[in-house]
Amino acid sequence: MKQLSILIFITFFSFSSFAQDAFTLVKEGELAPDFTIVLEDGSEKQLSDLKGKVVWINFFADWCPPCRKELPHLDKEVYEKFKDQAFEVLVIGREHDWTTVHNFKKEKGYKMPFYPDPKRDIFSKYAKQNIPRNFVIDKNGKIAVASIGFKEDEFKGIIEKVSELLK
Secondary structure, three states, rough: HHEEEEEEEHHHHHHHHHHOOOOOOOOOOOOOOOOOEEOOOOOOOHHHHHOOOEEEEEEEOOOHHHHHHHHHHHHHHHHHOOOOOOOEEEEEOOOHHHHHHHHHHHHHOOOOOEEEEEOOOHHHEOOOOOEEEEEEEEOEEOOOOOOEOOEEEEHHHHHHHHHHHHO
C-alpha cells in the first residue's frame, strides 16, 4: 500500500508539472512575443518599445490566491527596488477591465502599474492557462525567465536574475 501511495504521488506531481509546461507557449531564450497595452489615458505602449530595458511581465487575476500572495512581493521587492533603473514592470490582469485593475490596485495600495487584458489577447501569446505567470524579458527582447505559480524561493531567484540582467 505504501508503494502504491508513493507511485501515485510521483505520478501526480510529474503529470501536474508537465501539464503546466504544456500550456506555456514561449520558452526561455526565445524572442518575447510583441504586444500592445493600452494605458489609462488611451495611449498605447508596445513591448518592443521597451527594448534596452529589462521587463518583468506578470499575469494575474484578482480572484487568484497565489496571485494575491505574489503581488505584494512584486510591488515591494521588485518594483520599488528596480523602478529607477532600466527596468519596467507590466502587471496584466487576465480577463480584467480597467475598472477592475484600477480598483484592485487602489484597494491593495500598490504603486506598480497595472493593465487590463480583458480578452486574453496578451496572455494568449504567452500561455494557454494557469496563473500567476511571470516572464522576464532581457534588454534584447528575449525571454530570460518564464515561471508559473508562486513560491517565495523561486521568486527570490527571479529577482536575482533581474539584478544580473541590469548590470
